[in-house]
Amino acid sequence: xxxxxxxxxxxxxxxxLGMKCDRCGQLFFPMRTVCPNCRRSGxxxxxxxxxxxxxFSYTVIRxxxxxxxxxxxxxxxxxxxxxxxxxxxxxxxxKPEDARIGMPVETCFRRIRSESPEGIVIYGxxxxxxxxxQ
Amino acid sequence: MTRASENLGxxxxxxxxAVGSTKFGEHWDRSLxxxxxxAGFSAASEIGIxxxxxxxxxxxxxxxxxxxxxxxxxxxxxxxxxxxxxxALRVEAACASGSVAxxxxxxxxxxxxxxxxxxxxxxxxTDIPHGEAILTLAGAMDFEWEAYIGATFPGxxxxxxxxxxxxxxxxxxxxxxxxxxxHYHGSLxxxxxxxxRITVEDVxxxxxxxxxxxxxxxxxxxxxxxxxxxxxxxxxxxxxxxPIVISGCAQASSTLGLYDRKDLCTIDATxxxxxxxxxxxxxxxxxxxxxxxxxxxxxxxxxxxxxxxxCKKGEAAKLIDEEQTYLGGKLPVNMDGxxxxxxxxxxxxxxxxxxxxxxxxxxxxxxxxxxxxxVGLAHNVGGSGATAVVTILEREx
Numbered sequence: 322x323x324x325x326x327x328x329x330x331x332x333x334x335x336x337x338l339g340m341k342c343d344r345c346g347q348l349f350f351p352m353r354t355v356c357p358n359c360r361r362s363g364x365x366x367x368x369x370x371x372x373x374x375x376x377f378s379y380t381v382i383r384x385x386x387x388x389x390x391x392x393x394x395x396x397x398x399x400x401x402x403x404x405x406x407x408x409x410x411x412x413x414x415x416k417p418e419d420a421r422i423g424m425p426v427e428t429c430f431r432r433i434r435s436e437s438p439e440g441i442v443i444y445g446x447x448x449x450x451x452x453x454x455q
Numbered sequence: 456m457t458r459a460s461e462n463l464g465x466x467x468x469x470x471x472x473a474v475g476s477t478k479f480g481e482h483w484d485r486s487l488x489x490x491x492x493x494a495g496f497s498a499a500s501e502i503g504i505x506x507x508x509x510x511x512x513x514x515x516x517x518x519x520x521x522x523x524x525x526x527x528x529x530x531x532x533x534x535x536x537x538x539x540x541x542x543a544l545r546v547e548a549a550c551a552s553g554s555v556a557x558x559x560x561x562x563x564x565x566x567x568x569x570x571x572x573x574x575x576x577x578x579x580x581t582d583i584p585h586g587e588a589i590l591t592l593a594g595a596m597d598f599e600w601e602a603y604i605g606a607t608f609p610g611x612x613x614x615x616x617x618x619x620x621x622x623x624x625x626x627x628x629x630x631x632x633x634x635x636x637x638h639y640h641g642s643l644x645x646x647x648x649x650x651x652r653i654t655v656e657d658v659x660x661x662x663x664x665x666x667x668x669x670x671x672x673x674x675x676x677x678x679x680x681x682x683x684x685x686x687x688x689x690x691x692x693x694x695x696x697x698p699i700v701i702s703g704c705a706q707a708s709s710t711l712g713l714y715d716r717k718d719l720c721t722i723d724a725t726x727x728x729x730x731x732x733x734x735x736x737x738x739x740x741x742x743x744x745x746x747x748x749x750x751x752x753x754x755x756x757x758x759x760x761x762x763x764x765x766c767k768k769g770e771a772a773k774l775i776d777e778e779q780t781y782l783g784g785k786l787p788v789n790m791d792g793x794x795x796x797x798x799x800x801x802x803x804x805x806x807x808x809x810x811x812x813x814x815x816x817x818x819x820x821x822x823x824x825x826x827x828x829x830v831g832l833a834h835n836v837g838g839s840g841a842t843a844v845v846t847i848l849e850r851e852x
Contacts (some may be wrong), residue, residue, distance in 0.1 A: 350598070377618065377718060378614040379616045380608055380613035380617060380665045380668070381663070381665065382605060382606070382665050383664060384609065384664045385608065386590040386593055386602065387586035387587050391584070397604070397605060397614070397665075400711065408714055409601050409606055409611075409712070411604055411605060411612070422618070433603070434605070447604075449497050
């Protein structure tokens with residue numbers, strides 16, 4: 322993929338910017354140009370998510386797709402953000418056997434992958450466990 | 456979901472007059488066009504129909520482009536079959552490409568625009584390295600927000616599986632039983648990709664692919680093709696003494712991404728398609744004698760039993776434990792081995808499910824024949840549930 326494919330998503334991938342429909346109040350991540358509930362009657366505005374959430378479900382990828390071989394095994398989780406929407410992302414700095422449904426997580430800024438040795442390095446959010454306060 | 460149901464009374468009844476398929480498996484010696492040709496000719500030779508009698512040719516194919524660098528697959532296959540100048544078109548809906556193609560053929564005949572329509576499904580998946588095949592299949596999901604961060608297709612189904620186990624207490628052993636049963640049925644099907652029987656222990660010892668999904672929970676990467684020929688019921692007897700009627704065929708959509716689903720443990724597109732298909736057929740789940748469901752991963756069969764209305768949410772494991780889904784059980788499921796053992800050349804699968812049900816309803820299914828089968832249901836899912844098609848087939852009433 323060329324640069325624009327990655328570049329046009331940087332607000333979402335770097336800042337967790339999604340959207341809110343001012344008509345029905347529902348929040349969405351990633352961005353949509355149309356509220357799927359209200360469609361043409363909706364009014365969508367940008368909304369920045371806190372990056373905090375909980376693991377709703379997770380898996381450990383042991384048979385990775387092309388481009389992710391160096392990272393395997395890695396955790397992929399469906400995270401329920403505290404504002405409601407869910408997002409799929411990696412959970413890092415956590416051993417695969419330590420992940421559990423319900424664990425609190427927060428976003429961190431990480432390298433997602435490199436297209437090739439001389440290609441674009443893609444960055445964006447992943448999640449890490451929220452450290453306990455004890 | 457709304458549809459012009461008041462117009463359903465005006466549609467023509469559609470019958471399947473011929474079926475054919477290749478063996479599913481790793482066909483290193485044959486190309487996509489060669490596989491499609493074998494399936495097409497095996498259907499056509501059942502009734503001795505000539506190519507010039509076919510008025511429209513529709514082929515389901517997910518990704519000729521990424522699996523083998525070839526788009527314009529319908530023209531390629533029509534060319535190999537010698538079907539000129541018959542219009543040929545390709546339909547794509549990921550793993551549901553075959554059944555969406557079937558539904559387009561059904562609509563074409565039901566509408567009265569065409570009489571004789573051939574619907575094929577084909578996929579050639581083994582020409583590229585494994586990692587590239589995984590990436591291609593991941594295109595059935597939301598590429599930008601799922602595959603992009605390293606989620607695989609088994610990984611997405613693993614998210615469903617893990618949550619389902621958490622919410623309903625489904626066990627690893629119960630999931631394994633789905634694969635064991637489908638391998639048993641596959642062992643009775645000479646066209647299945649895998650014809651070996653396996654045990655629960657084999658499944659639980661197989662390598663983890665995406666926890667808790669293990670290798671033996673997954674359908675294989677296969678090559679294969681299947682074909683059916685459709686005709687209006689009123690003209691079907693010209694071609695066959697044993698036409699099989701499409702009494703309901705419905706399709707529904709849901710969100711492309713798993714992250715936007717309201718309930719992770721329900722494929723709502725299946726629920727919606729089943730509701731319309733049963734209404735159209737004027738039948739209910741208790742009328743169905745056998746099922747072909749989308750067990751790309753073992754959890755898929757669990758969800759299908761519930762979402763199609765054969766049991767309540769969370770109760771499919773009971774049917775599995777009681778072995779009711781076996782040949783000889785109350786509700787035989789995936790008699791040809793399903794996707795798990797039968798093989799899953801993605802674009803071909805939806806058509807192959809129809810081929811199996813037709814063979815069962817005709818009484819031609821050999822060792823895996825369901826006794827006195829009159830009504831069969833096929834269920835095909837695209838991606839993680841963004842598309843679902845439910846088709847109900849019957850012997851002529």
